[in-house]
Amino acid sequence: MLRLSKKTDYALISLTYVASQGDRPASAREIAERHDIPLELLAKVLQRLVQRGVLKSQQGIHGGYLLARPADTVTVAEVVEAIDGPLQLTVCGTSDERCEQFSKCNIRDPLHRIRDRIIGALAACTVSELVNDRHDEPVAMPIAIGGMAIAGRRSHGSDH
């Protein structure tokens, strides 16, 4: 354990990409294809980032996502919490939740301090830094990757 969820991973990848695109809105489909991420899953991640005020969305046919705030104000810690919820090192909450073993737990406080330090490590990195350190082709946009990129269209109500 002690790893990021895939959703959080996808969120960071997406934010980095969106930030690298400046004012041009990036659609979920575009992000998914460029990074090999399941579209439907990615969509939910992006929507949650919108709810949390990290991204803003533009609906409609030429819609997509943009950063809601400057890239250097969005920390990795914030993204992790937005997707996975508050960081808890153990099941018996980090604060004052109750668990049967609570009173018998001899390492509550030190663990709490370690948690704070981990959050600190996550908070020390912003999306802006992610963008600067990425190694990513800026906007090449390969239309055909080993065949029809759009071939995987899902069935929609054909003739009715």
Place this chain on the structure above:
Amino acid sequence: MLRLSKKTDYALISLTYVASQGDRPASAREIAERHDIPLELLAKVLQRLVQRGVLKSQQGIHGGYLLARPADTVTVAEVVEAIDGPLQLTVCGTSDERCEQFSKCNIRDPLHRIRDRIIGALAACTVSELVNDRHDEPVAMPIAIGGMAIAGRRSHGSDH
């Protein structure tokens, strides 16, 4: 995600307790009862810590576990790695393992740096510190004498 496994949690609790008992070996049963941990599961955790050279065991009827090294040389990072294996923030390994999305991943290096910082946070805390900060009834601790101290089993200790 981004939480410790129960096993790691149990390992830290056990090490803290074992360390607090000085030269008296603590049995798996004793640790399990005092902290409400399933005995069989705990046993495997302790065995792994022996294999990793963190604990040493004493077999036979009055057997149990002792620290294999001074408490201030055992870090939380080491315990986490002993139980959960090497820390990986994402499935596509932190180093040079391969995953399909690897080449398309735009946040590899920053994530790697964050991982190092987290390990640093874990390495900064030793079992010795855990012992000092615990809030645990020390169980009648005439350790200096060693040998005969048979700690009574306490079923419920509700402090605070």
Place this chain on the structure above:
DNA sequence: CTAAACTAGGACTGTTCCAGTCGTATTTAG
């Protein structure tokens, strides 16, 4: 020598929770 209490360790089951999918509604542009 035998029984009891312990460690050692493999095999097995149960369960949770993440990852991914599906279906449908809504918005926007041409």
Place this chain on the structure above:
DNA sequence: CTAAATACGACTGGAACAGTCCTAGTTTAG
């Protein structure tokens, strides 16, 4: 009106963790 996009809830599958069971080997007491 239709196509392409966001929005969102409900559902399924599966991997990995959590926990159990069983057997073997070790040491001490009587």
